[in-house]
Amino acid sequence: MQRANLYHDKRAQWGVYFVFFGVLAIIPLLMDDPFTMNQYARYGVFGMLALSVSLVWGFGGILSLGQGIAFGMAAYGMGATMQMQYQDPVNDPIPSFMLTNELEALPTVWEPFWDTHLGLILAFGIPVLFFVVFGLLMFQARLAGAFVAIMTLAMLGAWYNMAYDMQPFTAGFNGISPPSAFEAFGVEVDPYSNMIYWVSLGVLAFLTISIKALLQTKFGTIVQAIRDDPERARYLGYNVAYYQTVLFALGGLVAAFAGVVWVMISQYVSPTSLDIFFSITMVIWAAVGGRMSLFGAIFGAMFIKAAESYVGDEFQATWFVILGVVFIVVVRFLPKGFAGLFEYAVGFVPYWRRNG
Amino acid sequence: MSVHDFWTPFALEPFINALLIGLSIASIWLVAALGLTIIYGTMGVINMAHGEFIMLGAYSAWVMQYFIGIPWLLTLPLSFVIVAFFGWLVERGLIRHLYDRPLDTLLATWGVSLVLIQSIRLIFGGEPQYIDAPSWLKTVMVIDFIHIPWMRIFIFFLAIALVAVTFAILFKTNWGIQIRAVMQNKEMAASFGINSKKIYGLTFAYGAGLAGISGAMFTGLKTIFPDMGLGYVVEAFLVVVTGGGDLLGSVATAGIMGEMFSVFSYFTNDTFGRFVLFILIVIFLRFRPQGIFSPSMARR
Numbered sequence: 285m286q287r288a289n290l291y292h293d294k295r296a297q298w299g300v301y302f303v304f305f306g307v308l309a310i311i312p313l314l315m316d317d318p319f320t321m322n323q324y325a326r327y328g329v330f331g332m333l334a335l336s337v338s339l340v341w342g343f344g345g346i347l348s349l350g351q352g353i354a355f356g357m358a359a360y361g362m363g364a365t366m367q368m369q370y371q372d373p374v375n376d377p378i379p380s381f382m383l384t385n386e387l388e389a390l391p392t393v394w395e396p397f398w399d400t401h402l403g404l405i406l407a408f409g410i411p412v413l414f415f416v417v418f419g420l421l422m423f424q425a426r427l428a429g430a431f432v433a434i435m436t437l438a439m440l441g442a443w444y445n446m447a448y449d450m451q452p453f454t455a456g457f458n459g460i461s462p463p464s465a466f467e468a469f470g471v472e473v474d475p476y477s478n479m480i481y482w483v484s485l486g487v488l489a490f491l492t493i494s495i496k497a498l499l500q501t502k503f504g505t506i507v508q509a510i511r512d513d514p515e516r517a518r519y520l521g522y523n524v525a526y527y528q529t530v531l532f533a534l535g536g537l538v539a540a541f542a543g544v545v546w547v548m549i550s551q552y553v554s555p556t557s558l559d560i561f562f563s564i565t566m567v568i569w570a571a572v573g574g575r576m577s578l579f580g581a582i583f584g585a586m587f588i589k590a591a592e593s594y595v596g597d598e599f600q601a602t603w604f605v606i607l608g609v610v611f612i613v614v615v616r617f618l619p620k621g622f623a624g625l626f627e628y629a630v631g632f633v634p635y636w637r638r639n640g
Numbered sequence: 641m642s643v644h645d646f647w648t649p650f651a652l653e654p655f656i657n658a659l660l661i662g663l664s665i666a667s668i669w670l671v672a673a674l675g676l677t678i679i680y681g682t683m684g685v686i687n688m689a690h691g692e693f694i695m696l697g698a699y700s701a702w703v704m705q706y707f708i709g710i711p712w713l714l715t716l717p718l719s720f721v722i723v724a725f726f727g728w729l730v731e732r733g734l735i736r737h738l739y740d741r742p743l744d745t746l747l748a749t750w751g752v753s754l755v756l757i758q759s760i761r762l763i764f765g766g767e768p769q770y771i772d773a774p775s776w777l778k779t780v781m782v783i784d785f786i787h788i789p790w791m792r793i794f795i796f797f798l799a800i801a802l803v804a805v806t807f808a809i810l811f812k813t814n815w816g817i818q819i820r821a822v823m824q825n826k827e828m829a830a831s832f833g834i835n836s837k838k839i840y841g842l843t844f845a846y847g848a849g850l851a852g853i854s855g856a857m858f859t860g861l862k863t864i865f866p867d868m869g870l871g872y873v874v875e876a877f878l879v880v881v882t883g884g885g886d887l888l889g890s891v892a893t894a895g896i897m898g899e900m901f902s903v904f905s906y907f908t909n910d911t912f913g914r915f916v917l918f919i920l921i922v923i924f925l926r927f928r929p930q931g932i933f934s935p936s937m938a939r940r
Binding site: 418424425427433439441446448449560571608619 | 686734737738741742743744746747748750751752753754755757758759761762870874877878881909911912914915918919921922923925926927929
């Protein structure tokens, strides 16, 4: 028997996950308020975004300030899909914002979105493909650290400008607001219902548990080894660029899930989804909650967003000053975020583990 | 924008104007990137708050002019001093403790930038402010088909002057020798009796001061508002990173980037021009992550 920290017990971790998602799952049964459910479903999306940052940065050591690229691309894909569900092929084939931008025919890039399944495949496929190409570009050149941060930031800025400027295709600043709720496989997902909450929470739980399981495989170990010392991993014969690219693309996939669910909830997509500020905020959530802990990152996102909405618009500037100061303090004194503090506290709980 | 007029055909006279505007844009990006270059080149710190240092410079110029009535030209050096002092404080209080964690400096300075933007918004409000520049700077120089505002010419020459001063400091003064020594090998420099902590503090202050003076300069061209810094910082970073953190590299990169942006924008439009430029830079960095010059510098 050996004294250990309960925090690192795998079974305890899984237990906490199941309790956490279980408790969240029964909330709608207690409240039954469609508008609150819509609000809470949004927290699920923020959780997914923090999850993607935690996966890529906390476990892979890749500080990407461009997770919003995948989020925004998927959101636009989903927005287009939902818009085309509303359009009628015979009577009303062109979305109204295109007509006001003097387009006479539906642009070719919009054609595939007539088909909901194809639209969904594109909404996930394009961002992931982009992240694979972009990741290969960076990681084969052995870029790391601040370089990756700056390049992802620049790329995000480029896409933001495009979404803003390609008005006939993206509705520019106004954004696309599909008039009807998303419908697939014969089910309509009403954005103001208990169902939207369960969809959001279900996706979040699915992603969290999959990532948790993935990180316990050999792949997860290698990825964390690369985070700690890429050079050593390379000498051991691992193809670092390959692992980093796969991880980066997985992070993109998680952010793409967030984008798709976000548009289902809000029925709206605009260039703000590609906003630089928003993408860096995701990093703050993960950093404050604890980037080395999936649970910590999700909790950080939900907690910060909940506090933000509690403070309200009136004191928003003050709130951001507080958030900035908290962020600075966390970076300076708590590199593992509040999860690190929690880990320290749990260390005092008496707990023994069998040797071996 | 409509799809039909996306592409502007080539015509000599507007194209020459575009090239001249490119020079002006290059000088603005260079000034914005100059302080960042010094800071990144010397200590490898990515200072995300640089854009907000520029904003602080702009606000100090505005406050001095609006509340005290100091003439605009005089606010430039004063903004340098104010922001340099502020930068020195930030280095002392925060960045000094994070030198061995470069990624965390990036994050911490982003926190600083968030606090600065919102504090300024709380104090002065979010509405845009304007500065009153001397009247001779508000006119436009016209030679045949060439139209350039005097303000842009002024900024162009001020940029050259600032680069010259920085060069002189780096290569002609004792302090500059110490900076370069610390830049090349911190431990070795320390063993020769150079106080690297002091050098870092002063260099950071100087870089921040450069941001301050550039912010004060930009008030001549643009309005002043709390998150104006974001409009400069991404381009400034790209100049620094593409230039390899080297002063000459930054000058060359700013020139090339400014001209390319202006030419792309001439044929298409501003946003598409920026998009193409960013993509090209990302591809360029794939093949030369060490930047255009500086083949021997340690890769950070």
